Ligand SMILES: [Zn+2]
């Protein structure tokens with residue numbers, strides 16, 4: 001009997017034509033990985049997790065050396081003949097590293113940039129975190145390590161989702177390319193379709209100085225074109241964050257052997273706990289792992305960290321055991337600087353706590369920290385003044401931390417005290433007669449009929465003083481959104 005190796009890859013390549021196809025598969029790695037997948041899935045059956053797929057790329061040659069489409073090709077009960085490596089699935093959080101890398105390259109963020117992880121609402125889109133909690137002020141690196149959703153959505157708003165789609169299309173993400181018009185902010189939380197093959201090829205770029213190369217499956221593959229997806233500097237920052245082992249993505253109960261090679265990795269869990277992802281890399285290999293059910297059924301215990309990562313670690317421990325391969329080196333275009341720990345911006349005179357941050361010279365923003373504001377207050381600090389109403393004597397100057405309204409709500413909800421600017425002088429002529437914002441729409445006291453089946457958005461318009469840049473809208477005392485002045489805002493119900 002002729003041995004049947006590599007059934008999934010054979011079918012996949014056979015479709016491309018030719019009678020004899022020479023792959024780059026390393027039979028030793030392939031068979032070891034097949035065995036690991038089979039044994040691992042046997043241990044997961046009680047949790048109703050019945051399948052897994054693995055793709056391994058050799059980073060030096062960019063060849064696919066192992067390809068496991070399911071936990072057992074002969075397993076007819078759980079659809080073992082389905083090729084899980086080529087199936088279109090939701091990617092969970094696995095696109096976040098690329099997003100932050102692109103933001104680093106656009107000069108929008110650096111690892112120590114502080115973002116606010118609080119409830120937001122973008123035209124009706126109100127994402128939540130995996131654990132339903134919000135964390136307040138967080139750095140970009142913390143947000144990526146902990147895979148927080150709000151900072152990722154904010155990052156995608158800064159970058160623009162078209163930009164992310166363009167980059168993923170250039171990396172041959174076929175379904176994303178096809179769906180480009182339908183995709184929006186939710187794509188960064190997994191609201192799009194990807195395959196394990198595509199994601200593993202993407203992460204291989206992180207292992208190759210940010211250079212994307214289409215992986216080679218057969219000896220006939222002609223030299224594939226490549227392009228610089230991320231600058232080496234931005235790529236290095238991502239590698240640095242993804243290789244920290246005290247992350248929550250470290251699997252429970254994993255008694256790491258001391259010889260586990262150093263790797264960088266990112267997990268993902270799709271909506272409804274249907275797909276568990278963990279994709280890891282070091283200098284030698286990029287390993288992509290997917291686990292879930294071909295039936296599409298979710299499982300209560302399924303997660304990227306606890307379902308896919310243990311298998312990823314087992315594979316690295318087997319194929320790269322006791323490796324002393326050197327880690328990625330800081331490239332010449334990546335430098336370090338001191339920034340304010342409260343904002344991640346260049347320190348101003350008022351900044352007291354400084355930290356070290358990576359940055360890209362001439363690219364990263366050079367904005368100076370502006371989160372303190374000097375306010376004129378009464379000697380008792382009970383009221384504040386503006387230049388027009390400040391008395392000739394009996395006032396002082398005091399610095400206050402600027403807290404954005406969305407952050408104020410979060411601090412109040414979490415009962416975290418902060419020093420508020422005292423209420424403005426009630427006798428002030430300027431603030432109360434001229435400068436207070438006036439809502440023009442909706443009109444006070446007017447009833448609006450809303451057709452539930454086909455709701456017309458309500459227009460939010462207000463008049464403000466000329467020096468107002470931003471207007472914050474509240475609905476029933478709950479922060480709704482911040483709008484740049486002169487842009488009318490629509491509120492849809
Ligand atoms: Zn500061």
Ligand SMILES: [Zn+2]
Nearest residue numbers: 385386389428
């Ligand atoms: Zn005043």
